[in-house]
Amino acid sequence: MRYKVALHRSEEGISISVPALPGCWSEGDTEEEALANIQDAIREYLAALDDRLGGAEIREVEVPV
Numbered sequence: 001m002r003y004k005v006a007l008h009r010s011e012e013g014i015s016i017s018v019p020a021l022p023g024c025w026s027e028g029d030t031e032e033e034a035l036a037n038i039q040d041a042i043r044e045y046l047a048a049l050d051d052r053l054g055g056a057e058i059r060e061v062e063v064p065v
Helices: 031-053
Strands: 006-010 013-017 025-028
Touching: 013 031, 025 031
Parallel strands: none
Antiparallel strands: 006 013, 013 025
């Protein structure tokens, strides 16, 4: 699955947010490190979301763009 990410550059490094996943952020000293870290953050975010949804019936819908 692909997610759009927003890179925020500063003197301290690069932070990355995932607009489609509110509160999902990560950071790194370099762009490569930040991108690797956000992949881990996305996996952890989705795992936590699965835990929260428990036994709910989940479906997917397609939204034409």
